[in-house]
Amino acid sequence: MKLKVGLYKTVTVKDEEKAELEALYKHPDVSEVIILEPGKMHIEIETDNVRFYFDDKLLNKDLVDIVISRSGFSSVPTAKELIKYCRRNGIKVFDNNLTKVNYLINKRADMIKLASAGLPVPKTFLFLRMSQLEEYLNRGVLGFPLIMKQTNTGQGSRVFKVNSLEDIQNILIQYEKKISAFLLQEVVDYQYDLRIIIAGDEYIGCMRRIPREGDFRANFSLGGSVEKFDPSEEIKQAAIKAAQACELLVSGVDILVTKYGKFYVIEANRTPGLEGISKAAGKEIAERVIDFMIKNAD
Numbered sequence: 567m568k569l570k571v572g573l574y575k576t577v578t579v580k581d582e583e584k585a586e587l588e589a590l591y592k593h594p595d596v597s598e599v600i601i602l603e604p605g606k607m608h609i610e611i612e613t614d615n616v617r618f619y620f621d622d623k624l625l626n627k628d629l630v631d632i633v634i635s636r637s638g639f640s641s642v643p644t645a646k647e648l649i650k651y652c653r654r655n656g657i658k659v660f661d662n663n664l665t666k667v668n669y670l671i672n673k674r675a676d677m678i679k680l681a682s683a684g685l686p687v688p689k690t691f692l693f694l695r696m697s698q699l700e701e702y703l704n705r706g707v708l709g710f711p712l713i714m715k716q717t718n719t720g721q722g723s724r725v726f727k728v729n730s731l732e733d734i735q736n737i738l739i740q741y742e743k744k745i746s747a748f749l750l751q752e753v754v755d756y757q758y759d760l761r762i763i764i765a766g767d768e769y770i771g772c773m774r775r776i777p778r779e780g781d782f783r784a785n786f787s788l789g790g791s792v793e794k795f796d797p798s799e800e801i802k803q804a805a806i807k808a809a810q811a812c813e814l815l816v817s818g819v820d821i822l823v824t825k826y827g828k829f830y831v832i833e834a835n836r837t838p839g840l841e842g843i844s845k846a847a848g849k850e851i852a853e854r855v856i857d858f859m860i861k862n863a864d
């Protein structure tokens with residue numbers, strides 16, 4: 567049977583994301599792709615009768631057979647209710663364990679999960695009060711430079727290199743945040759910044775990301791360049807373990823490798839982009855991920 571697949575994305579599907587759309591259209595089991603944009607959603611709520619609409623079309627089994635939920639939702643609780651609504655109405659969903667894990671981006675929780683699984687991670691601190699940080703600096707437990715990253719953002723935004731307490735304070739003022747919204751992390755002097763795609767317990771592919779000149783962040787979404795990379799078996803196994811530690815079915819695991827070959831897992835992303843990796847390592851990367859998502863919708 568051919569399937570109508572709904573792709574649920576927070577943001578309008580952009581040109582830079584065409585790899586995943588192409589893979590969907592190309593999939594032998596897919597007859598139609600319907601983009602479900604939260605911006606075009608409305609909900610009608612009555613006793614025993616809740617209805618989600620997209621573009622004024624009722625979301626039901628006539629519209630889609632499967633929903634793949636991707637990208638950052640403006641509201642995880644609402645997204646969870648949407649996913650449950652689909653399943654109640656006979657629509658299968660690939661939610662990458664969102665309903666189980668309850669968050670999309672939480673670097674604090676994920677760093678704890680990665681470290682607790684025994685994976686090599688950069689030494690990381692989270693303070694609830696400035697006085698705790700100052701105390702650590704005074705005692706020399708922490709020294710500069712440090713990486714400072716907001717716990718609930720992605721795509722390299724709000725990841726900084728800081729050289730003084732003043733730098734930290736300026737960032738807090740600029741973004742009107744408390745210190746508890748950030749992790750402080752040892753700087754890894756990396757030679758390779760790798761993005762590895764995992765689906766289930768399988769290694770799918772890897773790219774190396776090279777930062778734009780003047781930046782230390784290698785994210786593709788910040789204009790970093792990409793090239794195919796073949797990681798060691800040890801790194802592949804670490805990436806699989808990282809995805810599992812963060813309870814992900816599909817994941818984009820970021821690993822930094824030093825010139826001495828030592829490596830650090832820095833995060834496991836829940837909604838990895840497929841464009842950069844498909845460009846670097848081939849279209850079959852997006853195709854295999856999309857195939858996995860379709861087969862694992864439930």
Ligand SMILES: Nc1ncnc2c1ncn2[C@@H]1O[C@H](COP(=O)(O)OP(=O)(O)O)[C@@H](O)[C@H]1O
Nearest residue numbers: 688713720721722723751752753754782783784
């Ligand atoms: N501890 C670190 N040392 C050196 N560079 C880092 C460190 N943490 C992050 N980076 C750089 O910043 C990029 C973005 O950081 P990351 O933790 O992956 O957050 P995001 O979710 O925004 O991608 C990484 O790909 C890497 O290039």
Ligand SMILES: [Mg+2]
Nearest residue numbers: 721722820833
């Ligand atoms: Mg990253």
